[in-house]
Amino acid sequence: MLHRFLPLATAAALTLATPVWAQATRATDALLDQLGLPETVAVMRQEGLDYGEELADEMLPGGGGRSWSEVVARIYDVERMEVTVRRGFASAWEEEDMPLEAIAGFFASAEGQQVIRLEISAREAMIDPGVEEAARDAYRDSLDAGAGDPRLQLIADFIEANDLIDANVVGAMNSSYEFYAGLVDGGAFEMSEEEILGVVWDSEADNRSDTREWLFSYMMLAYRPLEEAALRDYVDLASSAQGRALNRALFAGYDRMYAEISYALGLALARQMTAQEL
Numbered sequence: 001m002l003h004r005f006l007p008l009a010t011a012a013a014l015t016l017a018t019p020v021w022a023q024a025t026r027a028t029d030a031l032l033d034q035l036g037l038p039e040t041v042a043v044m045r046q047e048g049l050d051y052g053e054e055l056a057d058e059m060l061p062g063g064g065g066r067s068w069s070e071v072v073a074r075i076y077d078v079e080r081m082e083v084t085v086r087r088g089f090a091s092a093w094e095e096e097d098m099p100l101e102a103i104a105g106f107f108a109s110a111e112g113q114q115v116i117r118l119e120i121s122a123r124e125a126m127i128d129p130g131v132e133e134a135a136r137d138a139y140r141d142s143l144d145a146g147a148g149d150p151r152l153q154l155i156a157d158f159i160e161a162n163d164l165i166d167a168n169v170v171g172a173m174n175s176s177y178e179f180y181a182g183l184v185d186g187g188a189f190e191m192s193e194e195e196i197l198g199v200v201w202d203s204e205a206d207n208r209s210d211t212r213e214w215l216f217s218y219m220m221l222a223y224r225p226l227e228e229a230a231l232r233d234y235v236d237l238a239s240s241a242q243g244r245a246l247n248r249a250l251f252a253g254y255d256r257m258y259a260e261i262s263y264a265l266g267l268a269l270a271r272q273m274t275a276q277e278l
Contacts, residue, residue, distance in 0.1 A: 025090040027100050032086060034107040035250075036116045041081045043124045048076040048261070050127065055269055068272055075264050081257055088253030096245040103242050115226070115234055122222035135217040142220070150228060154235050155219045161239035162247040168211045169204065171255040175262040176200045182266020188273045 052072030056064030064072075093100075106112045126132040142152050159165060180196045183189050191199075223231050237243045 025086065027104075028090040028093050029086055031100055031104050031107065032089060034104065034112070034116070036120050037082060037085060038078070039120050040123070041078050041085070043120060043127070044081065045076045045078055046124075046127055049073065052076075052265070055265065059269060060272060064272065071268050071272070072265075075261060075268065081261075084257040084260060085253035088256040089249050092249035092252035093245070096249060098242055098245050103237075103246050106237055111230055111233065114230070115223075118222045118225060122218055126218060126221070131221075132214075132217070135221045136213055139213060139217040139220055151220070151223065151231065152216075154228075154231050155216060155223065158219070158235045158238050159215055161235075162244055164215055164247075165208065165212050167247075167251050168215065169208050171251060171258060172207055172211070173200050173204065174255060175258045176203070178259045178262040179266040182263040182268075183270045184266075186267045186270020186274070188266075188270035 056068050177200050
């Protein structure tokens with residue numbers, strides 16, 4: 001996933017869950033644990049804290065200061081983030097109406113757990129701007145070298161099979177819309193829905209290009225230690241009907257999280273901006 005925003009979900013909602021819901025989500029919760037959800041959310045939180053500081057530098061005179069940092073830290077609450085993803089994923093997987101056994105079996109295996117560790121480690125490493133730029137350079141160099149890299153082709157197959165570029169672009173645009181909606185509702189700007197949509201769509205081409213490069217760079221960095229045969233097995237799984245369903249359900253959970261957090265960030269930033277004007 002490529003987004004950089006996150007949510008304000010109501011964690012208390014889970015305390016109202018019925019036994020039927022609890023039973024229905026037990027299997028999906030176990031799968032999400034195998035997929036490293038807690039560790040992934042922790043990385044996303046750090047990305048979010050860094051992004052909050054970037055927002056302050058760009059939009060608040062003199063930066064945000066301690067009060068803004070505290071607001072951002074509350075927004076990026078890992079427990080709320082996890083709750084949102086788990087509920088969104090469970091609902092989406094129920095709609096997919098597919099068994100979990102094959103997917104869960106792979107990610108419970110040593111090979112599956114290696115993949116998850118590599119994915120999380122790469123995403124954590126790319127928080128460092130220097131590492132991200134080095135990964136992008138490596139991807140560009142592979143393009144300059146021309147065809148013939150089997151790993152690059154496998155990654156391209158993975159991305160195409162799951163429509164990862166489109167899915168990330170759509171999710172990022174939805175998050176951007178929610179961010180502007182928060183700014184407007186908080187009184188920072190006056191914009192109609194049509195004007196917000198115009199601003200969001202104006203960035204679509206650049207967003208798509210950057211998303212493509214980031215995805216390839218990240219996946220090349222993540223899967224570099226994998227044996228080619230293991231990478232091929234993973235791509236085959238991801239390209240299967242169950243693998244594509246898993247990806248759609250994951251996007252449903254994470255996109256809900258990012259949309260909610262984006263609105264919360266926009267609203268909080270607007271309040272900070274108007275407070276500084278008083």
